[in-house]
Amino acid sequence: MTGTGGDQDVMARRFEEHRGRLRAMAYRMLGSQAEAEDAVQEAWLKLTRTEAAAVGNLGGWLTTVTGRVCLDLLRGRRARREQPMDETFVPDPVVQPLDRTDPEEEALRGDSVGLALLVVLETLGPDERLAFVLHDLFAVPFDEIAPILERTSASTRQLASRARRRVRDATPPAETDLGRQRQVMEAFLAASRGGDFEALLAVLHPDVVLRVDAGALARGAAASKAVHGARTVAAQALAFSRFAGTARLVLVNGAVGLANAPQGGPASVMGVTVADGRITHLYILSDPDRLRHVDLAAGEAG
DSSP: OOSOHHHHHHHHHHHHHHHHHHHHHHHHHHSOHHHHHHHHHHHHHHHHTSOGGGOSSHHHHHHHHHHHHHHHHHHHHHHHTOSOOOTTOOOOOOEEOSSOOOHHHHHHHHTOOOHHHHHHHTTSOHHHHHHHIIIIITOOOHHHHHHHHTSOHHHHHHHHHHHHHHHHHHSOOOOOOHHHHHHHHHHHHHHHHHTOHHHHHHHEEEEEEEEEEOOGGGOOTTTTSOEESHHHHHHHHHHTGGGGGGEEEEEETTEEEEEEOOTTSOOEEEEEEEETTEEEEEEEEOOHHHHTTSOGGGGSOO
């Protein structure tokens, strides 16, 4: 971006006004906090190499550039067959304090996207995912999305419609009230700490599904399968009950979950889906490489 230092300072300030939205879009499109940050940084670098006078609508320009960067990353993943989508995959979680009074933080929680939705988004093709995220989650018009995909507006609309149906059919119903979510998670944590198998069964849906993502190196034929059924999931919870003492309630992607980061020990983040007073899905990320990019300290109340 050519021009005076003052012009650059003004553009930098204007870019910062859009950074939060761009990062949120990139995270939903990529399911990775680290890659989302990289995508936003790439958009900034492209802006610095662009004539300021050529950028009329900065927000639209940045959305287009960030979208193209994300699309290239998604297509590259598929072409290289990276990060195979198996039954244990868990997207990067966003951890926040459970107790808050800050209106800005409350608004941020309301804009959260659940892990269950991110898991479904991973099953979409790159073009479908971008069309759905930009239009349905961020209200970007199809006329602005179409050039990113190098498609017509009608074709882009069809992509989003197909993705919408798949998301609707595959995303499990969920309790939205944080108070009721907290009651369920407190009961789960108490049962885990107490080694109470029957109490765990009472808080788990009979058809509960558990995903544990310990990383690519830990995956084998058996490790790539999700765990199904309350009795099997409860048994696994008891097997790791020694870690329950250091777990704490936090918000994980806007819903009540658990963070476990004992000093000198393993760390994990667990998100859940709660419906009708029981846990229907558990999503545990324990991959140390990916957890390095998760701000576990953010879950500590101030």
